[in-house]
Amino acid sequence: MIRIIPRLDIKGPNLVKGIHFEGLRVLGKPEFYAKHYYENGADELIFMDAVASLYGRNSLLGIIEKTSREIFIPLTVGGGLRSVGDIREVLRAGADKVAINTAAVKRPELIREASRAFGSSTIVLSIEAIKTAGGGYEAYTDYGREGTGLDALDWAIKGAELGAGEIMVTSIDREGTGKGLDLELIRAIAEALPIPVIASGGAGRVNDVAEAAKVGKADAVALASLLHYNAVTCYPYQHSDFSREGNIEFLRQPQSGFGKITAATLQEIKANLIDFGVACRMSRRGA
Amino acid sequence: MRIEASPRVAIVDYGLGNLFSVAHACAATGSTPVITSSEAEILNSDAVILPGVGAFGDAMQSLRGLDLIGPLRDAATSGKPLMGICLGLQLLMTESFEFGNHRGLNIIEGQVVRFQDPQEGDKILKVPHVGWNGIFRPPGARDGGGLIAGETDAWKNTPLECIHDGELMYFVHSFYVVPERDHVISSVSRYGDHEFCSSLMAESVFGSQFHPERSGPEGLKMYNSFRKLIIRRQNCMDM
Numbered sequence: 001m002i003r004i005i006p007r008l009d010i011k012g013p014n015l016v017k018g019i020h021f022e023g024l025r026v027l028g029k030p031e032f033y034a035k036h037y038y039e040n041g042a043d044e045l046i047f048m049d050a051v052a053s054l055y056g057r058n059s060l061l062g063i064i065e066k067t068s069r070e071i072f073i074p075l076t077v078g079g080g081l082r083s084v085g086d087i088r089e090v091l092r093a094g095a096d097k098v099a100i101n102t103a104a105v106k107r108p109e110l111i112r113e114a115s116r117a118f119g120s121s122t123i124v125l126s127i128e129a130i131k132t133a134g135g136g137y138e139a140y141t142d143y144g145r146e147g148t149g150l151d152a153l154d155w156a157i158k159g160a161e162l163g164a165g166e167i168m169v170t171s172i173d174r175e176g177t178g179k180g181l182d183l184e185l186i187r188a189i190a191e192a193l194p195i196p197v198i199a200s201g202g203a204g205r206v207n208d209v210a211e212a213a214k215v216g217k218a219d220a221v222a223l224a225s226l227l228h229y230n231a232v233t234c235y236p237y238q239h240s241d242f243s244r245e246g247n248i249e250f251l252r253q254p255q256s257g258f259g260k261i262t263a264a265t266l267q268e269i270k271a272n273l274i275d276f277g278v279a280c281r282m283s284r285r286g287a
Numbered sequence: 288m289r290i291e292a293s294p295r296v297a298i299v300d301y302g303l304g305n306l307f308s309v310a311h312a313c314a315a316t317g318s319t320p321v322i323t324s325s326e327a328e329i330l331n332s333d334a335v336i337l338p339g340v341g342a343f344g345d346a347m348q349s350l351r352g353l354d355l356i357g358p359l360r361d362a363a364t365s366g367k368p369l370m371g372i373c374l375g376l377q378l379l380m381t382e383s384f385e386f387g388n389h390r391g392l393n394i395i396e397g398q399v400v401r402f403q404d405p406q407e408g409d410k411i412l413k414v415p416h417v418g419w420n421g422i423f424r425p426p427g428a429r430d431g432g433g434l435i436a437g438e439t440d441a442w443k444n445t446p447l448e449c450i451h452d453g454e455l456m457y458f459v460h461s462f463y464v465v466p467e468r469d470h471v472i473s474s475v476s477r478y479g480d481h482e483f484c485s486s487l488m489a490e491s492v493f494g495s496q497f498h499p500e501r502s503g504p505e506g507l508k509m510y511n512s513f514r515k516l517i518i519r520r521q522n523c524m525d526m
Binding site for chain 2 (some may be wrong): 001002003045068069072073074084092093094095096116117118120121122165166183193194195196219220230281
């Protein structure tokens with residue numbers, strides 16, 4: 001049964017969305033989106049601190065503490081987690097799983113230590129991939145800013161051997177573009193690994209999600225733009241104060257600038273999956 | 288004396304697992320959670336939850352180090368409601384084969400075994416089994432889709448009361464329990480060609496392989512039913 005996981009990239013107190021992780025737009029408070037998705041049948045949620053790696057810390061603790069009191073589906077938290085101690089701290093705030101990338105590239109043993117300490121199922125290895133001229137994929141860190149020299153598939157296999165419970169693969173080339181997920185990348189990793197693979201980056205239409213499942217063999221799909229650009233139309237922005245915060249033009253006029261993205265609700269995405277013969281969880285009711 | 292509507296539930300903290308989502312689920316359904324590794328707290332509580340994510344051997348070693356094996360076994364034999372979740376269910380069993388052979392709490396007779404290449408058609412499924420899956424009344428308690436006429440519902444007076452047969456719950460596990468006696472099995476689930484015990488109930492002890500605290504509104508209903516069971520038991524004892 002495939003899992004559909006809204007992915008919330010967070011900068012300071014806000015949910016943000018960019019293209020290739022650049023040009024971030026403020027979409028509003030993450031608590032609103034988290035609750036909205038929970039009530040509409042999300043299977044899990046992922047929170048990523050979009051600036052944590054730059055500053056070397058995760059600033060989501062407050063948001064996680066609040067969210068985990070109201071939302072009873074698994075929460076994964078990533079961004080800037082460097083050590084077993086950092087991981088313990090976000091788990092104590094109410095996260096169920098953590099996503100690690102930069103720190104694992106720097107010191108792969110962290111995957112082993114963390115999976116021993118908290119159980120494999122708690123540790124998600126996040127891999128950001130960019131297609132190389134030679135047709136392979138290189139793993140990147142810091143939202144696609146830093147190359148690692150590692151082949152993405154080899155790194156995924158190594159991560160699974162070290163004890164990661166799941167792998168999240170994000171195509172930086174596709175991220176935020178709405179051009180569809182990178183099916184070749186996802187399928188190569190999903191078929192090579194004995195553990196579940198979460199596909200991320202590029203979904204722009206409901207059919208892209210079905211293709212990630214059927215062609216890409218993904219075990220789960222993480223979605224941002226596709227869902228956020230629908231949910232933002234429900235956002236009570238006229239009652240919110242964003243006077244001190246970043247690029248808010250989009251929030252003021254949420255009807256403009258979807259680009260290639262035909263936004264959808266979780267129900268529409270799941271109904272389409274079922275039409276394609278892909279099993280997924282349909283909630284009994286809206287809330 | 289009638290017990291107050293908010294029973295104290297000791298959530299056993301032995302250094303593993305997400306205790307906080309369990310505590311939040313208790314609080315959201317009217318219980319008073321107390322995260323603790325103290326024997327006295329466990330004795331003084333109205334019920335006990337043994338959560339857990341991680342390795343079986345490490346968990347038993349940690350419980351032994353905290354001197355909690357005796358108190359947990361005593362809680363079970365005294366009839367105090369005890370709920371094991373995920374690894375917490377597996378710890379209730381006699382022994383596990385996770386990385387060697389480990390003795391468990393032996394509150395429920397049976398073993399903990401790993402999924403052996405679960406298959407769906409010609410496709411080998413991934414282990415761990417992660418995600419949402421249905422829970423069903425065990426075959427003996429079913430007749431086609433419905434209940435066997437004249438039998439009492441297997442889910443009555445358990446935390447599964449109010450749950451629909453086939454309801455989806457959230458699982459994350461590579462191992463599952465095989466109880467020695469079939470009649471303790473309260474639900475089964477399927478992963479590929481494996482049908483496994485996804486929850487069990489014996490006297491006042493309940494265990495679930497899935498995470499009700501991560502299974503949305505339906506999972507919360509189980510916490511609410513658990514609270515009602517605690518209150519019902521207290522009221523019986525006071526009569």
